[in-house]
Amino acid sequence: MAQVLEFKLPDLGEGLTEAEIVRWLVDVGDVVAIDQPVVEVETAKAMVEVPCPYGGVVTARFGEEGTELPVGAPLLTVAVDGAPEPAAAPAPAPAAQGAGAAADAADAVSSEYSGNVLVGYGTTKPAARRRRVRRENPAAATPAAPAAAAVPAPAAPAAPRGPVAVISPLVRKLARDRGLDLREVRGSGPEGLILRADVETALTVRERPAPAVAAPAPVPAAPAVAGERIPLRGVRGAVADKLSRSRTEIPDATCWVDADATGLMTARAGMNAAGGPKISVLALLARICVHALGRFPELNSTVDTAAREIVRLPSVHLGFAAQTERGLVVPVVKDAGGRTAESLSAEFARLTEAARQGALTPADLTGGTFTLNNYGVFGVDGSTPIINHPEAAMLGVGRIVPKPWVHEGELAIRQVVQLSLTFDHRVCDGGTAGGFLRYVADCVENPAVLLRTL
Known part of the structure; x- marks a missing residue:
């Protein structure tokens, strides 16, 4: 006989407690294989395809597209082929025999269960649990009693005493x-x-005060403010929470400088003309940032507010802001200090494409120690970005455009860029922040300065 198994929304890791159903990949009645993706969900971190650990026929789905479910809520049920149904007995089976049959059925479907509920997170086979059985006639499940002992049913059933339907x-x-x-x-x-x-x-x-004595002609309440209401959830909600926390906890300050980027653009053109993979401007700026952080390690740190300590971090994991259809995300290039310009260019391209496709994993979006924000792609010159909590600083880069500039004592048209640094004033003062920004600007204006530290 077939057994109906319930698959619940698994723990997606990284402290996530809920997810929004974006797209169902199966319909009721479809046959699914073990570990086949059945639904695409959006968490506060990324888009994730959730595979089902059972193989069988989908009998029910819970939640329409756009519904937000907590971890542990039912996603779908699957009818799985079990052991052959035993021959019918002339009299009801004893309770012990019924329990044995249920155990046999559970053993029969154990081979249809996969341990990989979510690729990259994993799970183990769940412990035996009671099945929820839906019955059209609850009395049918009660063993038959002798006619002499029959008792009329009560007029009103007692209130249920089962567990409260709460997961979170x-x-x-x-x-x-x-x-x-x-x-x-x-x-x-x-x-x-x-x-x-x-x-x-x-x-x-419950807490609403009791209404006062009704007036003869009550005045209608003022209508609610009209307008579209957009829930702060998913990526948008996560960004809102993180930025609010940053502004609440971090006493930030911003300094900026204009730099002549003609030397940097000339150096990049020479690198790309020499052959091999193309080097991006972002990769060159990342190399400059990594070396600048080596000279000013205060900015590659975080603050332990509970211990009242500054924690200087040993490696640079460089985040970069990327705008997608789902909102702003910050993918992280791990161990950026050990990468060449070619390696950085390739990793930036890979993560950017994954962000556009909604394929970033939680691991791609966590662990950053410093963020590089190239808002020049939006055609603006400057900004005062909000620090990506719990980091200590962010370097902003405006557009690189031809502008009048005094070069070697004469007015000339040069490629000019505005650089801004927003920093946590708890980890350093303006002298350190200014020194970092000035070193970055010097490397942009004259890339040969960087060769001294390579």
């Missing part, structure tokens, strides 16, 4: 802290799952 520990904590009994809350999630919004609504209703 945050929802439980919110209810516990506010003294709310979750059994009084009606869940709006799949199969009555209680979501955070349900708890907040219940708290609002």
Whole structure:
């Protein structure tokens, strides 16, 4: 006989507790193989295709596209072929025999289970658990009793005493802290799952003051402000939270300088004319940043606010801002200090393409120690960027455009760029920040300066 198994949204790692269904990859009635991707979800980190650990026929899906589900909520159910159904007995089987049959069925489908719920995160085979059985007639599941012992059914069934349909520990904590009994809350999630919004609504209703004596002619409430409401969730929500935390915790300051980038552009043209893979401007700026951080390590650090300590980091993991259709993301080039300009160019290209395709993994988006923000691609000259918490600094690069410039005592048309540095004033003062920015500008104006430290 077939057994229906429930597949829940797995833990996607990196502290993520929820995900939004972007696109279903299977329909009810489809046959799926073990580890076949069945749904594409969007987390606060990246787009992820979730594979199903069971092979069989999809019998149900939970949640429409655009629905946000907490980790542990049901995603779909799959009917898996089990052991052959035993011959029918003339009388109901004893309880022990029923338990043995259920165990045999579970053993029969164990070969249809995969340990890889999500590639890159993994899971183990779940412990045996009770199956939720849906019955059209609840009385049918009760063993038949002798006719003499039959008792009329009560007029009203007792209130259910089963477990509360809550998965998120945050929802439980919110209810516990506010003294709310979750059994009084009606869940709006799949199969009555209680979501955070349900708890907040219940708290609002409970704490709403009793209405005053009705006036003879009550004045209607003012209409809500019209306009489109866009939920802050997914990547947009994660960016909002991170930027808000940065501005709340970090006392930032910004300094900037105009630089003549003609020498840098000439050097790049010479490198590319020599053959081999093309070198990007971003890669050259990254090389300059890495060497500048070696001279000013204060800016490659973070602040442990609890211990009141500055932590200087041993390696440079360079993030770079990338604008995508899903919003702003910051992929990270690991160990940027050990890469050549060719290697940096290739890694920037790979991560940029992955960002455009929505294929970045959480590992690609975490672990940065310093960020390079090339906002010149938007056609602007300057900006005062917000630091990518918990980093200590960010270098902004404006567009490189021809401008009048005094070169060797004469007015000339040169390729000019504005560089800005936003830094955490806790890790250093203006002298260190200015020294870093000036060294970067000197290398941009005269790349030969960089050769002294290679």
